[in-house]
Amino acid sequence: MSTADRPVFFDRTHTDDLIAYLAAAPSPYHAVAGAAERLEKAGFRQxxxxxxxxxxxxxxxxxxxxxxxxxxxxxxxxxxxPFRVVGTHTDSPNLRVKPVPDTGSAGWRQVAVEIYGGVPLNTWLDRDLGLSGRLVLRDGSTRLVQLDEPLLRVPQLAIHLDRQVNDGLKLDKQRHLTPIWGLGPVDEGGLIGYVSERAGVAAADVLGWDLMTHDVQPPSYLGRDRELLAGPRLDNLLSVHAATAALAAAVTEGGDQLPYIPVLAAFDHEETGSESDTGAQGPLLGRVLERSVHSRGGSEEDRARALAGTICLSSDMGHAVHPNYSERHEPGHHPVPNGGPILKVNVNNRYATDGVGRAVFAAACERAGVPWQAFVSNNAMPCGTTIGPITAARLGITTVDCGIAALSMHSARELCGAEDPYLLASAIKSFLEG
Known part of the structure; x- marks a missing residue:
């Protein structure tokens, strides 16, 4: 059915803003900066x-x-x-620069990288890559870096030298994923010197860095009727953007009438297990909630009572049915793009949703007038996980896992319905309003 024949559920300006957000957020640090900018426009202060x-x-x-x-x-x-928490994460799988970045072979200058998260390695081949992240300076300050230009490339071996490549591509993470970025001998200090110059700081003042590659092709609408969205880092910046927009809208339209304290928790390092000071396994969220209670004169008893009534909505990307591999999906649950957000369920607690959480999610979608779908994995396939079970276990709060249906998850470029980001944001706003 053409989008011209379907009922119009969504506001395209939301997806337009998501595209701008994705393009400006090639690293978790940029994702946080973009979310903070949007919150400040809604009156938030750091x-x-x-x-x-x-x-x-x-x-x-x-x-x-x-x-x-x-x-x-x-x-x-x-x-x-009590609080109403929306949990998301800011990181995505990619190739990250090693501590000694300058390397090379056979007359090529290369950059040493380490694999971050669960990367489908072939999706990073023959793509024009930029560099982004942060530099840490001698005085302790940081400088964000975003070089949106074709600087690096991981070249695939020509088919003439690998005639069996279409029978199964096998990539060695150490040997085959090192990007090239020029010709000549190994230029020690060359990469950091170049990035420092582009950032407007002296290389001698740079004592640390967290740099990563990103595909410089911008996100865009896709398809005959532009009903799809293709882009990098949809997992999980789509959720960060939706939650930020929902929080800003909820407080702008009636913040002082809210029955709960709405919270956005955008964590780093979900793709590597969340075990860090900025990850969901760390104490950051718990401490913020505790300090919020205490700053209002509350006791430990008040904190316990607040958490007892708190609910968390963990928003992360889910799987749409792949038309070329439909046998890998659960036959009774076929989420489709632009069908609305998905409720993610796994009885082995890879997702945190239970019957209580389902009712909360369904009610939020109903109030928002948003359609929703259910997702469960094929019993014969392993199920991924999210920050949902971690948050539930750390804080002892009711937690619901949701997301939207997508293809090519963890690829350098992912695909989802163009209507779903707005539908997800609408459901999150309804959840925050209680």
Whole structure:
């Protein structure tokens, strides 16, 4: 059915803004900066973890590296007011620069990289790659770097030298994924010197860095009727953007009437297990919630009561049915693009959803007038996981896993329905409003 014949569920301006957000967020640090910018336009202000926090009403947020926690305290909130948390993550699988980056062979200058997360390696071959991330300077400050130009490339071996490549491509992570970026002998200090110059700082002042590659092809609509969205880092910046938009809209349209304290928790390092100071397994979210209670004069009893009434919506990408591999999906559950957000269920707790969570999610979608779908994995296939079970276990709160249906998850370039980002944001807003 053509999009011209389907009912119009979505606001295309939301997806347009998502495209702009994705293009400006090639690293977790840029993703956090983009979310913070949008929150500040909605009246939020940044607070430092090392400062004393006031129990004033309004929107606040904390940034730590590639993670952001934002919350809004309504005028009527008391110390034991429960939270409504939306959990997401800012990182995506990619190739990250090693501590000694300059290498080379056979007259080629190359950059040493390490595989970050679960990367389908072939999707990074023969792509024009830029560099992004942050530089850490001698005075302790950081400088964001985003070089959106074709600097590096991981060239695939010509078929003439591998006649069996179409019978099964086998890539060695150490030997075959090293990008080239020029000709000549190994240029020690060359990469960091180049990046420092482009960032406008002296190379001698750069004492640390967190740099990564990204595909420079911009995100875009796709398909005859432009009903699809193709782009990098949809997993999981689509959810970060949706949650940011939902939080900003909820507080702008009636923040002081909210019955709960809405919270956005955008973690880093989900793709590698979440075990870091900025990951969901760390104490960051728990400490922010605790300090929020205490800053309003609350006790440990108030904190326990607040958490007892708290619900978390963990939003992460899910799988649409792949038309070329439909046998790998659960035959009774076929989420489709532009069918609305998906409720993710796994009875072995790879997802945190239970019957209570399902009811909360269904009610939120119903209030928003948003269609939704159910997702469960094929019993014969392993199931991925999210920050949902981690958050539920760390804080002891009811948690629901949701997302939207997509293809090519973890690829350098992923694919989803162009309507679903708006539908997800609408459902999240309804959830935050309670």
């Amino acid at each position: 607070v430092a973890e090392a400062d004393a926090w006031e129990g004033t009403t309004g929107g606040k947020y904390v940034v730590r590296g590639g993670a952001l926690i934002a919350w809004y305290v309504p005028a009527g909130a008391v110390a034991a007011t």
